[in-house]
Amino acid sequence: MKKLTLMMTMFLLLLAGSAAAQQEQERELTKAEKKALQEHIDSLLFVEAEQALENRAFTLEADRVVFKYGQTAYVTSNTNFVSVKDKRAVVQVAFNIPVSGPNGLGGVTVEGSFSDYDLRKDKKGNLNLSINVMGTGISARVDITLYKGSNKASVNITPNFNSNRMTLNGFIVPIEKSTVFKGRSL
Secondary structure, eight states: OHHHHHHHHHHHHHHHHHHHHHHHHHOOOOHHHHHHHHHHHHHHHHHHHHHHHHTTEEEEEEEEEEOTTSOEEEOOTTTSEEEEETTEEEEEEEOSOSSOOTTSSSEEEEEEEEEEEEEEEOTTSOEEEEEEEEESSOEEEEEEEEOTTSSEEEEEEEESSSOOOEEEEEEEEEGGGOOOOOOOOO
16 A cells, blocks of 8 residues: 555656646746847848848838828738839839729839939948839839848838828838739839
8 A cells, every 4th residue: 555655656746747847848938038039030030131122122011101291001011012123113002991092902003113223231230222213103212221130111202293202111021022912003
């Protein structure tokens, strides 16, 4: 009887020990570990976005639009973007409204060629890209800032023939990873 009790006690201790070891393996990451992991992921995304800018094959997928006087609209990133590939650029904005708009998505899609591709890094490590986009429905200066340490970016679109500038905020991804949906171009 004593042997059986001793064996049961040993079995329970062994079970408790393995459960404690499993809990140690499954423990949640501390706040500092989560922050370090996120910083590492962001730095990898920055390198990927930087490479896409250098290759002239990227898309800035925007989730927020800021208008001339500071009004903000939250939008879907797969229909609001600035894209550059080869020698073509596409600028599209589409708002969640019941009217279809010229592009069929509730906004405008303009496509054209670009020139003056000027990519430089500032003192803080941010990448700044300036291009001129010219096409049937657009003639504008497009200034993109990729913030150091992540793929977060903003683009200022300044038309050459009026003062209706706007800013798109979002993320830069390589063109092959982009999930945008392009509407009808002007």
